[in-house]
Amino acid sequence: MFAHLPSLNSFRAFEAAARLRSFKDAATELYVTPTAISHQIRQLEAQMDTQLFERQTRSVVLTREGEELLLYTHRALKQLQSGVNHIRRQASTITVSTTSAFASLWLVPRLEAFRQQHPDLDVVLKTGESKEDIEHDKRFDVAIRYGHCPVSDPQSVLLIKETLSYLASPSYCEQVKTAANATIFTTRWQNAGLPAIEPSLESLTPAAAASVNIRYFDQESHTVQAALAGQGIALISTLLVQQPLSEGWLIPHPAFASSQKTGLEYYAVIPGRHRQTAAIQQFVTWLQQTLT
Known part of the structure; x- marks a missing residue:
């Protein structure tokens, strides 16, 4: 579908040079040489069969086609960056389903210790007394449940018997x-x-x-x-x-x-999609060690 599009690097070089009106400043922003910026833009112009800049002695000026492409390119790169940031935030956030009592009386007072050990991870708590279907409900990454840990369930990890x-x-x-x-x-x-x-x-x-x-x-x-x-x-x-x-x-x-x-048992339930997720494993391991 996108096989005939120029490379992403070409668009990044073009957007920076067009926005800054300078190949040199674009090179500084992208940590490459001005020659590399010039090469990327000439390659883009060749693929589009369109002149995007008018080269002057000490500056560059966008052509009408260049101004139009800048609007599309900036919008597309901004949307792509937004999507990457959203996914990156999701990857560093652990959403936990648990009971209100366990959250308020045990987990919340100890969460800061977890954050100090794993400053790149954030824990969000969703409390309630009903069992969430975390296998299919992707709003939750792990559940801490109270009851009888199903020993035959590979997704369940015993934390402690009270x-x-x-x-x-x-x-x-x-x-x-x-x-x-x-x-x-x-x-x-x-x-x-x-x-x-x-x-x-x-x-x-x-x-x-x-x-x-x-x-x-x-x-x-x-x-x-x-x-x-x-x-x-x-x-x-x-x-x-x-x-x-x-x-x-x-x-x-x-x-x-x-x-x-x-009493009964506290146990963690890890959905199949997170069985190998490092952040979830780190959180469950911390629970086991802290509850021991």
């Missing part, structure tokens, strides 16, 4: 020292495919178990906030509250200090 603990603020632990009449916040997911996190009360006396008030949120971040506010005990993944734990904002509740539950 542990759930009963955590509360120091003030709540001081106020409510036993399980009797305690309030436990836990999560009942919007995603019906995930099992609700139910407190284990078997170790309590029937009277104490009956007095426990269990309240549900559909977002783990809400469960955490309720515990931080001193309203009760959060049955929550310790992975998502590493900072509140290290700062002492949340501590194991004395009535459940030895009680832990095995």
